[in-house]
Amino acid sequence: MADWLAALDRGAELRAEAGLTRTLRPRAADDAVVDLAGNDYLGLAAHPAVTAAATEALSRYGLGATGSRLVRGSTDLHHALEDELADWLGVDRALVFSSGYLANLAAVRGLAQPRTLLVSDAHNHASLIDGCRISRAETLVTPHGDVAAVAAALAAAPGRPAVVVTESVFSVDGDLAPLAELHAVARRHGALLLVDDAHALGVTGPAGAGGVAAAGLAGEPDVVVTATLSKALGGAGGVVAGPAEFVRHLVETGRTFIFDTAPPPAVVAGVHAAVRLARAGDAVRAELADRVALAVRRLGAAGLSVSAPDAAVVSVTAPGPEAATAWATACRERGVAVGCFRPPSTPDGRSRLRLTVGAGVDRAAFDRALDVIVECAREVAP
Structure with missing residues (x-):
């Protein structure tokens, strides 16, 4: 009767070896992390x-x-x-x-x-x-x-x-x-x-x-x-x-x-x-576009491979799934939440960090978050 559970455990081991373990992380209401992982693009969730x-x-x-x-x-x-x-x-x-x-x-x-x-x-x-x-x-x-x-x-x-x-x-x-x-x-x-x-x-x-x-x-x-x-x-x-x-x-x-x-x-x-x-949010959309352009410039200038986004999703290539996980973890430990996309969630088999830029994030905190992403990239994959 336990064979099916053993098979599930083996599947989890194989995913861990491939750097594909997924973990639930509860978020408190007063979480102070700079959110570049959620999709609240216009900052309306708490308006x-x-x-x-x-x-x-x-x-x-x-x-x-x-x-x-x-x-x-x-x-x-x-x-x-x-x-x-x-x-x-x-x-x-x-x-x-x-x-x-x-x-x-x-x-x-x-x-x-x-x-x-x-x-x-x-x-x-x-x-x-x-x-x-x-x-x-x-x-x-x-x-x-x-x-x-x-x-x-x-x-x-x-x-x-x-x-x-x-x-x-x-x-x-x-x-x-x-x-x-x-x-x-x-x-x-x-x-x-x-x-x-x-x-x-x-x-x-x-x-x-x-x-x-x-x-x-x-x-x-x-x-x-x-x-x-x-x-x-x-x-x-x-x-x-x-x-x-x-x-x-x-x-x-x-x-x-x-x-x-x-x-x-x-x-x-x-x-x-x-x-x-x-x-009625054209001014907010203009601010959002400005932040997206800033992220692309700053991350690209640091030597990272960055997508050319048409909205507010910015993709940054990682060397592999393990590096992507380590990179995202390092960012989180420094107070910045970023998305971590690895196969099979990526259609091309390429791992990356995904930044979802939001206009509701404090501008100074957003600027600092870009610095953190660059610093952590150098530490994880120098």
Whole structure:
């Protein structure tokens, strides 16, 4: 009976030998670490207007939604948020889920009809990959950002329904997909375009409406957008946005919508307040862009291999998984939290530190954090 546990232990040993052990670290409310690992890009998670809206809703509605959206979980707060999101994104309708992961599973599965071909970027997030898998549709993975490869895949499947699946700003290196070009190719072949805008929403585009809006594709009838509400908006949940007919289809058939408990009303109210702030946050976005440019200059000048980010994700290459872990640990010990990405979380097998730049971090602390990252890099991999 214990053989299966022994097998798990052996798997853990092999991961440890490869430098791939993962550890949970509890964070206290008064944690003083400079946060360059979380996704609170605009500093809205603790904004007074956001917490006040959540607190007021908590006192009115209680802690949880108490049911799925189709049972008792849909409140007037959920519908008001969906209306605001649809207006912001320039689409017919938006549907809120309890996480971005579930939103992506629903979107991919909802678009995959019989004989559908899914053309998926090699650097897509795990939620999109899992969506392709559970859809049971044929999936062709194309090289990262390769429009010609997408065109060839669609051309090789004439007459078949197809969906091009991509992120806008990719979560590992922070680069932007060629959305306008992908849409042109998809439309030429009668395919749909599904874009996960998680790392772009609130950060790029007109009034922060994201990468799809920045590419001039908002409201196009052959484009579906997904995003999380947990990054620039500082809350929790996910959204699928697009044509009203598709949203209706998800309400009636989407398993991760129908059978999942609705997001808590307090979180929904807080996110709604955050959306209003984000839409009016051009000055904050300018500060964020300035910090990203500073990070790229400073780290690059120190001889580190740094990505050319299109939003607020900055990737810094590490020599290997063990070095990445040691580097991130050294930074944390000096009061700076950074992301540590190693295989299999990296689609190209390359380890790196991932810095998610936030405008809510004290500017002096941010400057010092860049120094710490450089100092620790020299100690770990001189």
